Amino acid sequence: MTTTARGGVDVRAKTYLGLFAITLATLMYEIALTRIFSVTMWYHFAFVAISVALFGMTIGALLVYLLPERFRDADVKRHLWRSSLLFSVSLAVCFVTQLAIPFSPHGTLVGLWSIAVTCIVISIPFVFSGIVVCLALTRFPGRVNRLYAADLIGAAIGCVLLVVLLSRLDGPSSVIVVGALAGLGAVAFASDAGSRRGVRLAVGVVVVLGGFGAFNGYLHSRGNPFLRIIWAKEAPDVKHRYEKWNAFSRVTVDGFENVAQPPAGYGYSTKLPGDFRVNQLGMVIDSTAGTMLTRYTGNPAETDFLRYDITNLAHWAKPHGDVLVIGVGGGRDILGALEFGQKSVTGVEINNNILNITNHKYGDFTGHLDRNPRVKFVNDEARSYLARTDRKYDIIQISLIDTWAATSAGAYALTENSLYTTDAWKIFFDRLKPGGVLSVSRWYELSYRQKPLETYRTTALAAQTLKERGVANPRDHILIYHGPEYSVGLNNVNTATILVSPQPFSQATRTTIAREAQRLEFTPVLTRREAVDPHFAALTSPKGPGAAVKAFSEDISPPSDNRPFFFQMANLHTFLSGGGFRDDFATRPVLVLGMLAITVLGLAIGCIVVPLLLTTKRTAHRGMRxxxxxxxxxxxxxxxxxxxxxxxxxxxxxxxxxxxxxxxxxxxxxxxxxxxxxxxxxxxxxxxxxxxxxxxxxxxxxxxxxxxxxxxxxxxxxxxxxxxxxxxxxxxxxxxxxxxxxxxxxxxxxxxxxxxxxxxxxxxxxxxxxxxxxxxxxxxxxxxxxxxxxxxxxxxxxxxxxxxxxxxxPDRAVVVDEAVVAPPEPARIGAVGAQA
The missing domain is CATH 1.20.1250.20 (MFS general substrate transporter like domains)
Structure with a gap:
C-alpha cells in the first residue's frame, strides 16, 4: 500500500529505504566522530560530537520550517535526494577539513576559535541529514509511524555496522565509507523521484567514496595511507610504525627495536642503576595513554629494572603467589610478576588489539608471554571476569589504568571508570585470598595540581569500601607510598601505590614493605603510625571518609556504580569557589561539559524562540502550546x-x-x-x-x-x-x-x-x-x-x-488510510489534491 504526502506524492518502498540508509549513515558518522575526537582531542571532547550532531540536525529541521517556499510539498522527493546527496558529499569534505584544523583545548582565543570552527565544520553534514529526516517525517503523515520505524531501525543497524567497519578499517577510511553509505540513500530517493540524473550523480558518489575508502584502508594496512589523522592532542600526528583501530581505541606502536635505552616509566627508585639499558617500543592508546613493549628472551636479568618500580611494591610482601593483572598493556606488569618469581600470572585486558600486538604482531620481541606456562591472558573486562570466576589471588594489580579514551558509545561510558567504584572493589576484595592485597597505582603529584587528588580519591574509595564491609579502622588495612619525581616536558610527575587488604596487614607484611620502601627510597604517605598530611589520616579514620571528603573543594568522594566518574573531580562547590576554572585534567572534563551545557541551552532556546518571533503567520502557533x-x-x-x-x-x-x-x-x-x-x-x-x-x-x-x-x-x-x-x-x-x-x-x-x-x-x-x-x-x-x-x-x-x-x-477529524487527517480547507482542496 502507498500513501501520499500533502502534495499528493506517493510513499513507496524506496522512500523507506532511502530514509533507512540516511539514518544508518548518520548514526555511524556520529559515533565515528566520537572515536576520531578521542584521538585528535582529549577524550571528554568526544562527547561534543554527539551534541553537535543533534544540533546540526535540528538546524536542518528549522530550515524546513522557516523556508516553506523552498521546501514545497510538491518538491519533497526532489529535496530528499538532493539533500541526501549533499549529506554524502559534505560528510567526506567536512571530515577531511576537520582533520586539518589544529586543536587547542585551552581557554584562549585561539583555543575557542579552534573549537568553534571544528563544531561548525562537523555540523554541516548533519544539517543536510536533518533536512532529509524532517521532510520524511513531516510530509507523509499517513505513514509517519513506518517512516519513523525506518529511521530508528536504520540507526540501530548503523551502530552495529560501525563496530564491524572499525574492526576492518582505520577511522578515517571508515568515515569515507560511511559517506558512500549515505550516497546509497541518495540513490534510493533519486530513483523514487524518477530522476535519472540524480541516480547517476548518486551512484558516482557512492563509487568514488566507497572506492577511495576501501583503497585508503588498504594503504593503511600497508602503513602508508593517503588520508590519516593530521593533528592529535594539540600536536602534529606522525607516521607510526604500526597502527590499529577498533570501536573504542586507536593503538599505535613506535620506536626502534634495536636501540637500548633507560627503562621508560615514572615509578622507578633513585637506586636503579643509571647504566641499566633495555630495548623497548612505545605503545600508545588514542595518542595519550602509553605503555611499553619490552624485549624479553626469558633471561631474568633483562627485567631486573622492575624490582625498582613502586608499582611492584606488593610483590615484596607476597612472593610465590597467584597474581591477577588488570590492564595488560605491553606486558610490563606480567614481566614484573615473573621477575619476582610469582607462581602464576593472569592478565586481563579489555582491548583485543593490545593483546594481538603484544603476543602476535610483536610476539617475537616480547618473548611470546602467552606461551609461558605460568601466564594466562584473558580478553575481557576485568570486573566482569572476576565476578564470574571462582579463583582467588594473592595480589590483584591495577597500575595507572586510565586510557583517556572515549568508547564509541559517545563518551557516555569510559571503560576505566568501572574499575574505580566501591561496587567494583567489593568484587576485587572477594577474589583475594586471606591476607591478599589489592595494589592500585595512581598519579601522586602533577605539576598542574596543588594536591595529590587521585591518590586522595583512591584512598577515600578504599576506606569507604572497607567501611561498607564492616571494617572498624580502615587505616589498619591501607599502606601508601610514593616514588620520586620525574620530569615530563614541563611537568613533574610521580606515582603512588596504594596497598589495600580486606584483613589488617600483619606486622610481618608492614615490616617487609617498610624495609624495601626505605631501601628504595620510596616515601611513606600513609602507614599505621604516620601520614604525610592530615587529609590521609582523616580519610582513613574509623568514622569513614565522609567528613574529610566534604572539606575539599574538589570532588574526591568515593565513586559508586551510580556515580562512576573517578576522573571527574570538579563539583558544584569547585565552581563556586573558582577552582573549577583551572585548566587541568581534574577539572577540564567537567568544565567542558558545563560550558557545553550552557551553550546548547542557549542554542536550543534560540532555535525555539527565534523561529517563533520570526514567523509572520502567528496563527499557525495558535493552540499549539x-x-x-x-x-x-x-x-x-x-x-x-x-x-x-x-x-x-x-x-x-x-x-x-x-x-x-x-x-x-x-x-x-x-x-x-x-x-x-x-x-x-x-x-x-x-x-x-x-x-x-x-x-x-x-x-x-x-x-x-x-x-x-x-x-x-x-x-x-x-x-x-x-x-x-x-x-x-x-x-x-x-x-x-x-x-x-x-x-x-x-x-x-x-x-x-x-x-x-x-x-x-x-x-x-x-x-x-x-x-x-x-x-x-x-x-x-x-x-x-x-x-x-x-x-x-x-x-x-x-x-x-x-x-x-x-x-x-476537534470532533470533525477523520481517519484516512489509517492516518488522522483533518478535512482540508475548501480553498486548499484544488491545490493540495486528494489525500490518501
Missing amino acids: PFYTYFAGIGLGFLLVEVSQLQRLSIFLGHPIYALTVVLFSVLFFSGLGSMATERVIRADRPTSMVVPLIVLLGAVAAFGVLTPAVVHGMDAATTPVRIATAIGLLAPLSFLMGMPFAIGMRVAASRPGAPTAFLWGINGATSVCASVFGMVIAVFFGISIAFWCGFVAYAMAAGAMAVIARSR
Whole structure:
C-alpha cells in the first residue's frame, strides 16, 4: 500500500529505504566522530560530537520550517535526494577539513576559535541529514509511524555496522565509507523521484567514496595511507610504525627495536642503576595513554629494572603467589610478576588489539608471554571476569589504568571508570585470598595540581569500601607510598601505590614493605603510625571518609556504580569557589561539559524562540502550546533514559562494545518496532487511545528504574551471553513503548490544518540536544539514577500535554488510510489534491 504526502506524492518502498540508509549513515558518522575526537582531542571532547550532531540536525529541521517556499510539498522527493546527496558529499569534505584544523583545548582565543570552527565544520553534514529526516517525517503523515520505524531501525543497524567497519578499517577510511553509505540513500530517493540524473550523480558518489575508502584502508594496512589523522592532542600526528583501530581505541606502536635505552616509566627508585639499558617500543592508546613493549628472551636479568618500580611494591610482601593483572598493556606488569618469581600470572585486558600486538604482531620481541606456562591472558573486562570466576589471588594489580579514551558509545561510558567504584572493589576484595592485597597505582603529584587528588580519591574509595564491609579502622588495612619525581616536558610527575587488604596487614607484611620502601627510597604517605598530611589520616579514620571528603573543594568522594566518574573531580562547590576554572585534567572534563551545557541551552532556546518571533503567520502557533510541551517532553525523556541506561548497562555488560551494540541497538531497534505498532494503537474516534500509550510508558519507565539496579546487582556473576540476554530483555519492552510517542504526536499534529510539524520536529531535536548534555551533567553531579528519573518526569510532562490535546481535539477529524487527517480547507482542496 502507498500513501501520499500533502502534495499528493506517493510513499513507496524506496522512500523507506532511502530514509533507512540516511539514518544508518548518520548514526555511524556520529559515533565515528566520537572515536576520531578521542584521538585528535582529549577524550571528554568526544562527547561534543554527539551534541553537535543533534544540533546540526535540528538546524536542518528549522530550515524546513522557516523556508516553506523552498521546501514545497510538491518538491519533497526532489529535496530528499538532493539533500541526501549533499549529506554524502559534505560528510567526506567536512571530515577531511576537520582533520586539518589544529586543536587547542585551552581557554584562549585561539583555543575557542579552534573549537568553534571544528563544531561548525562537523555540523554541516548533519544539517543536510536533518533536512532529509524532517521532510520524511513531516510530509507523509499517513505513514509517519513506518517512516519513523525506518529511521530508528536504520540507526540501530548503523551502530552495529560501525563496530564491524572499525574492526576492518582505520577511522578515517571508515568515515569515507560511511559517506558512500549515505550516497546509497541518495540513490534510493533519486530513483523514487524518477530522476535519472540524480541516480547517476548518486551512484558516482557512492563509487568514488566507497572506492577511495576501501583503497585508503588498504594503504593503511600497508602503513602508508593517503588520508590519516593530521593533528592529535594539540600536536602534529606522525607516521607510526604500526597502527590499529577498533570501536573504542586507536593503538599505535613506535620506536626502534634495536636501540637500548633507560627503562621508560615514572615509578622507578633513585637506586636503579643509571647504566641499566633495555630495548623497548612505545605503545600508545588514542595518542595519550602509553605503555611499553619490552624485549624479553626469558633471561631474568633483562627485567631486573622492575624490582625498582613502586608499582611492584606488593610483590615484596607476597612472593610465590597467584597474581591477577588488570590492564595488560605491553606486558610490563606480567614481566614484573615473573621477575619476582610469582607462581602464576593472569592478565586481563579489555582491548583485543593490545593483546594481538603484544603476543602476535610483536610476539617475537616480547618473548611470546602467552606461551609461558605460568601466564594466562584473558580478553575481557576485568570486573566482569572476576565476578564470574571462582579463583582467588594473592595480589590483584591495577597500575595507572586510565586510557583517556572515549568508547564509541559517545563518551557516555569510559571503560576505566568501572574499575574505580566501591561496587567494583567489593568484587576485587572477594577474589583475594586471606591476607591478599589489592595494589592500585595512581598519579601522586602533577605539576598542574596543588594536591595529590587521585591518590586522595583512591584512598577515600578504599576506606569507604572497607567501611561498607564492616571494617572498624580502615587505616589498619591501607599502606601508601610514593616514588620520586620525574620530569615530563614541563611537568613533574610521580606515582603512588596504594596497598589495600580486606584483613589488617600483619606486622610481618608492614615490616617487609617498610624495609624495601626505605631501601628504595620510596616515601611513606600513609602507614599505621604516620601520614604525610592530615587529609590521609582523616580519610582513613574509623568514622569513614565522609567528613574529610566534604572539606575539599574538589570532588574526591568515593565513586559508586551510580556515580562512576573517578576522573571527574570538579563539583558544584569547585565552581563556586573558582577552582573549577583551572585548566587541568581534574577539572577540564567537567568544565567542558558545563560550558557545553550552557551553550546548547542557549542554542536550543534560540532555535525555539527565534523561529517563533520570526514567523509572520502567528496563527499557525495558535493552540499549539500543548504540542510544544509534548514534543519537548518526549525529546528530553528519550535521551535522558537512553544516556543513563547506556552508562549503567555498560558496567553490567562489562565491555564498551556490548554497551554500543546491545544498548544502543536495542533502544533504537525496539523503538522502531514500537513506532510501527502505533497505527494499531490510536484511533481517531477514541481520544483516550492517544493518552493510554503514554500512561503505560510511564509505568514501564518506573518499573524499569526500580527493577534494573536490583537485576544488575543480582547478576554480577552471570556469563556474558546471559548478561546480554538480560539487558535486551530489560530494554526491549521499555524501548518498544518509547518508540510510540513521537509517531503519535506527529500524526495527531498533522490532523490540524497548517500545523507547524517541521517546527515540532525541531523542538524535539533541540530538547534532545539539551538532554544529551544535561543527562551527563546530572549523572556526573548527582548520579545516573537521578538522570533516569528526570527522564521519567519529562515523559510525565508529555503525558499531561497529550491529555490536554486529547480533550481539545476537534470532533470533525477523520481517519484516512489509517492516518488522522483533518478535512482540508475548501480553498486548499484544488491545490493540495486528494489525500490518501
